[in-house]
Amino acid sequence: MDVNYRLLVNNTTSFEVTESESTKLNAVKVAESNFHVLKDSKPYKAEIVSADFISKKYTVKINNNSYEVVISNALDELIKSMGIERGKTKVVNAIKAPMPGLILEISVEVGQSVKENDPLLILEAMKMENSFLSPRDGVIKSIAVEKGNAVDKGQLLVEFE
Numbered sequence: 201m202d203v204n205y206r207l208l209v210n211n212t213t214s215f216e217v218t219e220s221e222s223t224k225l226n227a228v229k230v231a232e233s234n235f236h237v238l239k240d241s242k243p244y245k246a247e248i249v250s251a252d253f254i255s256k257k258y259t260v261k262i263n264n265n266s267y268e269v270v271i272s273n274a275l276d277e278l279i280k281s282m283g284i285e286r287g288k289t290k291v292v293n294a295i296k297a298p299m300p301g302l303i304l305e306i307s308v309e310v311g312q313s314v315k316e317n318d319p320l321l322i323l324e325a326m327k328m329e330n331s332f333l334s335p336r337d338g339v340i341k342s343i344a345v346e347k348g349n350a351v352d353k354g355q356l357l358v359e360f361e
Contacts (some may be wrong), residue, residue, distance in 0.1 A: 201257060202218045202220050203218065203219040203273060204216060204217070204218055204219075204262075204273065204274060205217050205219070205222070205271055205272065205273055205275075206271070206272045207219070207270070207271055207272040208266050208269070208272070209267050209268070210267055211268070211270075212263070213295065213338070216238070220316055222244060224240040225237065225239060227246070228240070228298070233247055233248040234246070234247045234262055235247070235248075235250075235289050244262055244263055245263055245276070246260060246261070246262050247260070247261040249258055249261050249266065249314050250273075255270075256270060256271045256272060256276070257269070257270050258270075258271070269342070274333065278287055278349075283343075285348060291336065292335040292336060292358075293359065293360050294356055294358070294359045294360065294361070295320065295332055295335070295358040295359075296354050296355060296356055296357060297323060297350045297351045297352065297354060297355045297359045298330075298353065299323075299325045299326070299352055299353050300325065300350070300352050300353050301323045301324050301325030301326075301330070301350070301352060302323070302324045302325075302348070302349070302350055302351070303321060303323060303324075303345050303346065303347055303348060303349045303350075303357075304319045304322040304323065304324050304329060305322040305345055305347060306320075306345070306346070307319045307320060307321060307322075308320050308321070308334065308340050308343070308358070309340065309343070310340050310341070310342060310343055311339065311340060312339070312340045313337075313338070313339050314334045314337065314338060315334065315337050316320060316333075316334055316335065316336050316337050316344060317333045318334045319331060319332070319333055319334075320333065320334055320357075321345075321357060321358065323357075332357070332358075336360070337361040338360040338361060339360065340358060340359075340360065340361075341359045341360055341361040342359040343357070343358055343359075344356040344357060344358070344359065345357055
């Protein structure tokens with residue numbers, strides 16, 4: 201059975217491609233993310249600039265022109281038509297200690313804006329340092345601990361606005 205894919209380019213142009221059509225594309229990898237492609241006897245220089253595999257979004261440069269491409273299959277289209285967005289999770293508003301330990305370092309202040317994956321604090325537990333990163337973009341509402349504090353499992357550490 202041939203799988204169908206929908207490619208949305210720059211949020212304006214949509215293409216339908218089958219898996220068998222994509223395997224007929226003559227592409228040779230020339231570097232880590234660079235390819236030489238022949239399509240209808242025409243050569244193209246292709247580079248994958250960025251790839252987000254979870255949301256299936258890619259930035260591709262073809263002959264030095266950049267394109268944003270979103271790839272979806274029948275299941276993705278069904279999920280979207282049902283109003284369910286893939287990869288969306290509930291918003292985290294508080295970070296709690298997953299285990300008892302000692303606060304070694306606090307890298308943020310109340311009122312500070314943070315981006316996803318910014319370091320928040322370091323908790324030492326069982327002789328290991330556990331670095332806590334921000335789960336989302338946001339502003340620090342409160343910090344319930346201080347450097348040197350011993351914390352219990354489930355204790356509030358950082359709260360977001």
